[in-house]
Amino acid sequence: MAIKAIDLRRYEARAKIAKAMAHPSRLLMLDLLQKKSHTVTELTAIVGADQSTVSKHLSILRDVGLVDVRREGAMSYYQLKCACLDGFFSCIETVLMADLACRRDALK
């Protein structure tokens, strides 16, 4: 039985989005932005990293269409562009909890 190689292109675009989310600081920011929009300064204080670092993280989220910017004077208000993070987080959460339970069992 000949197994055909599948075209990976379909998954590349999706992986790019997943990759943008796959960083602790960016996950935190996405989580924060679920509640309300924030400025770079606010996010910088909360994340506790360099301002330039946070700005770059935000541009990564922006590039894949996860967040949006609204400029007001000198400040940039970042806001979530999709209301779909619940599914994402709950999936991650499920995996995490299952894994913790598994490790707990292994200690018995």
Added chain:
Amino acid sequence: MAIKAIDLRRYEARAKIAKAMAHPSRLLMLDLLQKKSHTVTELTAIVGADQSTVSKHLSILRDVGLVDVRREGAMSYYQLKCACLDGFFSCIETVLMADLACRRDALK
């Protein structure tokens, strides 16, 4: 108003899981494993990469608890460990579609 830095540790475990998913080949494999379990040889043929590469990808998915192995003789059957990928994929899909629509608008 003092903004408190948030402990990132909570997000590190989650980012690790997201990171494991953030690769085209691994996304493809997760998608395949949603339907049924597969051997490394099968996945290697479908993904179209080196066997060692696929094996390493699978160990990454295994390390974070996304998949499971069942050894049968000389073959390893990999299977999905969680039934929660729908939420993940539909989130990604939403972002992807919104972004495509956005780009389409930009061309007008």
Added chain:
DNA sequence: TGCCAATATGGCGATATGGCCATTAAAGCA
């Protein structure tokens, strides 16, 4: 035992990522 098929692992080079510093750009205000 000897051989082959199926997996897993070590190593290595190329490329990507992450974080900071320094700098630039733009807005608000005295």
Added chain:
DNA sequence: TGCTTTAATGGCCATATCGCCATATTGGCA
């Protein structure tokens, strides 16, 4: 016009990731 605040970008280095090759390792079978 200067000074300050806010944000974005370039540069640089350390580290991580990816993919292949080569090499174990394990199971099935003659």
